[in-house]
Amino acid sequence: MNTILVTGGAGFLGSHLCDRLIERGDDVLCVDNFFTGSKQNISHLLSHPNFELLRHDVTFPLYVEVDRIFNLACPASPVHYQRDPVQTTKTSVHGAINMLGLAKRVQARILQASTSEVYGDPQVHPQPESYWGHVNTIGPRSCYDEGKRCAETLFFDYHRQHALEIKVMRIFNTYGPRMHPNDGRVVSNFIVQALKGDDITIYGDGQQTRSFCYVDDLIHGMLRLMDSPAAFTGPVNVGNPNEFTMLELAENVLSLIGGSSKLVFGPLPADDPKQRQPDIALARQALDWAPKVELVDGLKETIGYFKRLFD
Numbered sequence: 001m002n003t004i005l006v007t008g009g010a011g012f013l014g015s016h017l018c019d020r021l022i023e024r025g026d027d028v029l030c031v032d033n034f035f036t037g038s039k040q041n042i043s044h045l046l047s048h049p050n051f052e053l054l055r056h057d058v059t060f061p062l063y064v065e066v067d068r069i070f071n072l073a074c075p076a077s078p079v080h081y082q083r084d085p086v087q088t089t090k091t092s093v094h095g096a097i098n099m100l101g102l103a104k105r106v107q108a109r110i111l112q113a114s115t116s117e118v119y120g121d122p123q124v125h126p127q128p129e130s131y132w133g134h135v136n137t138i139g140p141r142s143c144y145d146e147g148k149r150c151a152e153t154l155f156f157d158y159h160r161q162h163a164l165e166i167k168v169m170r171i172f173n174t175y176g177p178r179m180h181p182n183d184g185r186v187v188s189n190f191i192v193q194a195l196k197g198d199d200i201t202i203y204g205d206g207q208q209t210r211s212f213c214y215v216d217d218l219i220h221g222m223l224r225l226m227d228s229p230a231a232f233t234g235p236v237n238v239g240n241p242n243e244f245t246m247l248e249l250a251e252n253v254l255s256l257i258g259g260s261s262k263l264v265f266g267p268l269p270a271d272d273p274k275q276r277q278p279d280i281a282l283a284r285q286a287l288d289w290a291p292k293v294e295l296v297d298g299l300k301e302t303i304g305y306f307k308r309l310f311d
């Protein structure tokens, strides 16, 4: 049995990861400061003998004995990471330093939940891992984008300098049950608005595209990466390359939920990328991974979750 540390384990992705790890028989230490995570996401695990929860902020050092570390702690949606931008950068940078220090001390393999945001507003489509990105260093999104970029740098320096086993995963837009209802992300926004019968707000003309990965596919890719041969460090893109315009997404959500919501249009936020699509050739080849869940099926699960939440 492996002891696995999941930072940010009470969040959206972290809680699904804890579920999968417990299912396969690992011993899980979930660390979270509950900035955006919730006990509700992991309440079903609290009585499990292999699950332990620790309230802790990763910007402070942590001394525990573990075999593997999944470093997911960091608010992921713009409304949350822009609420306290200094803390966001600290969480990415100090958090990475602390978790890498821990990994070095206990000789643990460590995976970083990086992001497609390291590509900024990309000038290359789709984005391969070799693309260095197009990032504003001083905008409102920079605390997140640059924090994550610096964390990647730290991971590779620990790898080169201390021979640490690292895995860097660049996660693209992911959706599913346990997303925050008010996090401003487009999938949850549209679903919540449609369920409440409110108008659906589309920023810009709705022609900007996104590709959405269902959470089960994403976690499957994350486990594949962690278990990949030591020589494979990434960075590797994990996401779903099927692109949809915001208008198409809104229409899909409306047709599944029904109701009387109308589409209304608002201004685009600063630095909002026009297009974001992963090139997943490396994940296919190195991890034998590709997403399987169709958007409509993932949306049905997610809508079911939000319906239960609001009941």
Ligand SMILES: NC(=O)c1ccc[n+]([C@@H]2O[C@H](COP(=O)([O-])OP(=O)(O)OC[C@H]3O[C@@H](n4cnc5c(N)ncnc54)[C@H](O)[C@@H]3O)[C@@H](O)[C@H]2O)c1
Binding pocket: 007, 008, 009, 010, 011, 012, 013, 014, 031, 032, 033, 034, 035, 036, 037, 038, 056, 057, 058, 059, 071, 072, 073, 074, 075, 076, 077, 080, 091, 095, 113, 114, 115, 116, 170, 171, 172, 173, 174, 175
């Ligand atoms: N969901 C996505 O589409 C997406 C895309 C790209 C990258 N990611 C990355 O995946 C990770 C998880 O994202 P998520 O969508 O589950 O977000 P989330 O906000 O639901 O989860 C983040 C978790 O980290 C915790 N946290 C934040 N700061 C912390 C700190 N200083 N110390 C301890 N815990 C802290 C939060 O309380 C929360 O439980 C993040 O690192 C995010 O950057 C997510």
